[in-house]
Amino acid sequence: EVQLVESGGDLVKPGGSLRLSCAASGFTFSTYTMTWVRQPPGKGLEWVSSISSSTSYIHYADSMKGRFTISRDNAKNSLYLQMNNLRAEDTALYYCAREGYDSSGYSAYWGQGTLVTVSS
Amino acid sequence: QSALTQPASVSGSPGQSITISCTGTSSDVGNYNLVSWYQQHPGKAPKLLIYEVTKRPSGVSNRFSGSKSANTASLTISGLQTEDEADYYCCSYAGRSSLEVFGTGTKVTVL
Numbered sequence: 615e616v617q618l619v620e621s622g623g624d625l626v627k628p629g630g631s632l633r634l635s636c637a638a639s640g641f642t643f644s645t646y647t648m649t650w651v652r653q654p655p656g657k658g659l660e661w662v663s664s665i666s667s668s669t670s671y672i673h674y675a676d677s678m679k680g681r682f683t684i685s686r687d688n689a690k691n692s693l694y695l696q697m698n699n700l701r702a703e704d705t706a707l708y709y710c711a712r713e714g715y716d717s718s719g720y721s722a723y724w725g726q727g728t729l730v731t732v733s734s
Numbered sequence: 735q736s737a738l739t740q741p742a743s744v745s746g747s748p749g750q751s752i753t754i755s756c757t758g759t760s761s762d763v764g765n766y767n768l769v770s771w772y773q774q775h776p777g778k779a780p781k782l783l784i785y786e787v788t789k790r791p792s793g794v795s796n797r798f799s800g801s802k803s804a805n806t807a808s809l810t811i812s813g814l815q816t817e818d819e820a821d822y823y824c825c826s827y828a829g830r831s832s833l834e835v836f837g838t839g840t841k842v843t844v845l
Contacts, residue, residue: 658839659823673833714785719827719834720770724779
């Protein structure tokens with residue numbers, strides 16, 4: 615069974631940093647593109663970033679470029695999102711997702727999310 | 735990259751069919767057969783319903799079907815059931831720079 619468990623969400627002040635983690639199990643992590651998607655409270659889904667299986671391709675949404683860094687450790691079956699210079703508008707539930715296949719463009723499995731709150 | 739446009743809400747009675755539209759541009763929906771649809775119940779993670787415009791993952795009811803014409807994709811739910819009451823989001827591949835863009839979301843109400 616595919617399982618994705620996010621952690622690292624917290625209350626942080628504007629301008630602060632946070633590192634999210636996603637522990638994966640139940641599939642061969644090293645062969646799939648992984649994605650972060652966020653959802654502000656009461657609002658819709660927003661794609662954040664994706665990283666291909668071998669890290670050959672890394673992409674970010676425009677509003678996150680230069681502030682967020684996605685990475686993965688295939689030996690530890692883990693996905694990460696380093697978030698710097700956080701803003702109030704980054705407040706959201708952050709989901710880790712596994713794509714259907716490498717670079718498939720759709721998220722077949724989702725974690726339950728970790729909450730990031732940016733507030734002074 | 736702007737969000738794809740979906741109606742804010744759609745409603746129907748049990749047993750009826752409803753269709754949710756998802757309008758993009760020639761840079762996303764119109765240019766790739768890589769549209770997916772997700773269902774999200776309150777307090778839950780999204781669930782994949784449709785991928786690559788028309789394909790259903792194993793375990794998803796055949797009451798859900800997808801289609802696309804030009805820059806607009808559609809999700810049809812036939813034989814509407816109370817458990818279909820949820821939020822629905824479309825998503826499209828948008829090229830190497832923006833990669834993926836979600837729709838604005840549609841709340842489905844079963845009357």
